[in-house]
Amino acid sequence: MTYADAFSADYFTARNRFREAATALGAKLEAHPIESRAPNGEPLTIDVAILGAANARRIAIVSSGLHGVEGFFGSAVQLAWMTGDLNARTLPLDTAVVLMHALNPYGFAWRRRCNEDNADLNRNFLLPGEEYRGSPPRYAQLDRFFNPPSPPTTGEPFRLKAIALLLRYGLTSLKETLPVGQYDFPQGLFFGGHQPSQTQEILATHLSRWIGSAKRVLHLDLHTGLGQRGTYKLLLGESTPPNRIDWFMRQFGEDVVEVSQPGGTSYRTRGSLGGWCRARFSGDRYDFALAEFGTYPLLTVLAALRAENRAHWWAKPDSRVWERSKRRLVEAFAPADIRWREMAVSQALELVDRALFASSDS
Ligand SMILES: [Zn+2]
Numbered sequence: 001m002t003y004a005d006a007f008s009a010d011y012f013t014a015r016n017r018f019r020e021a022a023t024a025l026g027a028k029l030e031a032h033p034i035e036s037r038a039p040n041g042e043p044l045t046i047d048v049a050i051l052g053a054a055n056a057r058r059i060a061i062v063s064s065g066l067h068g069v070e071g072f073f074g075s076a077v078q079l080a081w082m083t084g085d086l087n088a089r090t091l092p093l094d095t096a097v098v099l100m101h102a103l104n105p106y107g108f109a110w111r112r113r114c115n116e117d118n119a120d121l122n123r124n125f126l127l128p129g130e131e132y133r134g135s136p137p138r139y140a141q142l143d144r145f146f147n148p149p150s151p152p153t154t155g156e157p158f159r160l161k162a163i164a165l166l167l168r169y170g171l172t173s174l175k176e177t178l179p180v181g182q183y184d185f186p187q188g189l190f191f192g193g194h195q196p197s198q199t200q201e202i203l204a205t206h207l208s209r210w211i212g213s214a215k216r217v218l219h220l221d222l223h224t225g226l227g228q229r230g231t232y233k234l235l236l237g238e239s240t241p242p243n244r245i246d247w248f249m250r251q252f253g254e255d256v257v258e259v260s261q262p263g264g265t266s267y268r269t270r271g272s273l274g275g276w277c278r279a280r281f282s283g284d285r286y287d288f289a290l291a292e293f294g295t296y297p298l299l300t301v302l303a304a305l306r307a308e309n310r311a312h313w314w315a316k317p318d319s320r321v322w323e324r325s326k327r328r329l330v331e332a333f334a335p336a337d338i339r340w341r342e343m344a345v346s347q348a349l350e351l352v353d354r355a356l357f358a359s360s361d362s
Contacts, residue, residue: 068107227294
C-alpha cells in the first residue's frame with residue numbers, strides 16, 4: 001500500500017480500515033459512541049487502539065481528527081503506521097501506543113472542522129474555573145464578514161475583501177482575533193462551544209485508564225491546514241514548561257518546534273486539548289505537541305472554512321452549493337495531490353518513529 005492509498009474516501013471507510021488493521025495487530029480496541037449521527041443516520045464513534053505492553057512505562061499517543069475533516073490525513077497516518085514496517089511488532093520494550101481515531105467523528109463524517117455544536121474542539125477543553133463565554137475584542141466587528149447569514153456564492157471576490165480587511169486591521173490583529181477562539185457567536189468560525197463536548201467527556205472518563213501507571217506520556221495530535229505546504233511544525237502550547245520545550249527541540253529539531261505565544265494582551269487562547277491533558281496529568285509527565293502539516297496558504301484555508309460554514313447554516317444539505325463547499329473544505333485540509341499525500345504521511349511516520357524512540361530523559 002502506498003501512503004496515498006492510506007487516505008480513505010469517508011469517515012466510515014477510514015474507521016473500518018482502522019479497526020481491521022488494529023485487529024490484525026492484536027490491538028485492544030474500544031469504540032466510544034457519541035450521540036450525534038452521520039449524514040446517513042449511522043452511529044458515530046471515537047475508536048481507540050492500544051498496542052504494546054500492558055502497564056508500559058512509556059506511552060506514545062497519536063490522535064487524529066480533533067478537527068473533524070483533518071481526520072482524513074490523521075487517519076491515513078495511523079493506518080500507514082499500523083500496516084507499515086514499524087509498528088506494534090517492533091515497539092521498544094516497555095512502550096505502548098494508544099491510537100485515538102477521529103476525536104471529532106461528527107466533523108469527520110460531515111466534512112466539517114467543528115463538531116455537532118459548531119465547536120472547535122481545540123478551544124473546547126476549558127480548565128476548571130474557566131467559563132464558556134468571551135471573545136477577542138475585534139471578533140464582533142469581523143463576524144459580519146466571516147459569518148454572513150447567506151449561502152456561499154461563486155462570484156464573490158473573497159480575496160479582495162479579505163485583503164481590504166487585512167489592510168484595515170493588520171495581519172497581527174486578525175491573527176489575534178480569529179483563530180484564538182470565541183464563545184459568544186455559536187454560528188461563527190472558531191466557536192469554542194457553550195459546554196464540554198462529548199469528546200471531552202469521553203477523554204475525561206477514559207484517558208487515565210489508557211495511560212495507566214506510565215511514567216511518561218508523549219502525545220502527538222495530528223492536524224493539517226496552516227503552514228508551508230509539504231512541511232510541518234510541532235506546536236507546543238504556551239503552558240509547556242521550558243525544560244520540556246528544550247527536550248522537544250533536542251528530540252525533534254529546533255527548526256520544527258514552535259511555541260505558541262500568548263495571544264493579544266487582552267485575550268488569552270483557552271480550551272486547547274494539550275493544555276487540558278497536561279493540567280490533568282501534570283506537565284512533567286505528559287508531553288503534548290500538535291503536529292500541523294501545511295496544505296494551502298492562509299487565505300485559501302480561511303475562504304474554504306468560511307464557505308463551508310455558510311453552507312452548513314444557510315444552504316440545503318446535499319444541494320450543489322452544499323456539496324461543493326464540503327469538497328472544497330476536504331481539499332483545503334487533505335489535498336488530493338498524490339505528492340502532498342505521500343510526503344505528508346511519510347513525514348508524519350518519521351515523527352511517530354521519533355516519538356517512539358525519543359529518549360525519555362529530561
Ligand atoms: Zn487542526
